[in-house]
Amino acid sequence: MTDTQALVKTLDFQLDVQSNNESLLKDATRRARSAYNETIRLAKEGVDWDTIPGRVAADVDLVRNTTQRVVAKALDAMENYYEYDDFGRPSHTKDGTYPLRANYEEGYNLTLTEDGDVAFRISAKPYKHVKGVLCGDSAHYDILKTALTSDDWKIGTAEVLFQNENPELHVTVTNTEQTVRDKLDSRTVIGVDVNEDNVALTALFEDDVEDTLVIDFPEIKFERHRYFTMRKRVQNAGKDSIHATLEGREKRFVRDRLHKVSRYIVEWSRQFDKPCIVFEDLKEMRDSIDYGTRMNRRLHHLPFRTLQYYTSYKASFEGIPTGWIDPYKTSQRCPMCGHAERVNRNKKRFKCRSCGHQDHSDRSASVNIAVKGIMKHQDWNVPGLNSLPQVRKVRRQASGAVDAPTVTHDAMRGHQTDGIVGVSN
Ligand SMILES: [Zn+2]
Structure with a gap:
């Protein structure tokens, strides 16, 4: 039950197809x-x-x-x-399209271009190729580029499929050198609550000890709002090229920050015994109603999935597994007594109407995420939570390294740790 698993990732891209060959x-x-x-x-x-x-x-x-x-x-x-002996079921043949499954270097091929893009060639028919460039999320792009240039990675099967009439390529890559510990073989579960201006982390151990950290990044929110205003202004003035430049700059800024935050989450997690990092699965959330305005606001205001994805893949490079839970009521449930109701939350304060417990609201959410992670992914019981530790806050600084007491830097793979300021709460 506790086998390590090879690090396998499925990377999703949109296809920018050359010369209208999409119909092929x-x-x-x-x-x-x-x-x-x-x-x-x-x-x-x-x-x-x-x-x-x-x-x-x-x-x-x-x-x-x-x-x-x-x-x-x-x-x-x-x-x-x-x-299943389910002969009463209607025939499972359907109309429409079916994903085209292809082996690397047989049914499809990928190459790095001089511009730093990845070009594709897909055999739509024998000797009939469709060519173009891959587009997509930078995290997926980064891994694919690494996979194309490193012997540690193997590029595997891909699927070509249409998503809302747009062609996509889903590529499977495997890192043959790196394994990820089985989720079940964990002793610490770390709940990660991602917000617009911070991320709250809570580590729950098998035996009741725990720690909480809130990483503030108000500058991401600030810069995104600033760029938003600037883009609006140039758009109104009809200056599209400046608009695109600003968009690119904002993207790079946010991406850079999210990389740093995700790196820090993984560093912090590494100090614990056999950690498993748990996130809210926002895919589940979009399909459901009743997650409340807080969730909707969160969805629209931060590239959550990007931060989750960066963290998850950096964690897997350290052999640390990640788990995903349904976010239903993670922000409403009281971590002490389990009572859940929609509360009128006063910004960052959580107050339970049943037992009176008060807390930093994002920390509460991260405790609940960890608890759900234990219930879903572990075969041990949720430790009894009689008291929660002080919330510790850190904030990243634009430059300069400062004191980071609980973090070990030495074994980070080639990453410089940058400024983290300890701030007590
Ligand atoms: Zn309570």
């Missing part, structure tokens, strides 16, 4: 769907499964390896279909 890709994903449907049809007809790949391949005009992968997927689905 669309057509290929439709043919993948036919291959899938045809496989299901033949299997239901009772033909020998071993003969299916050959029969399907003759019809669909896809790269051989791609056809094989689609057929294998369909047969997997058939196997489950029989296993």
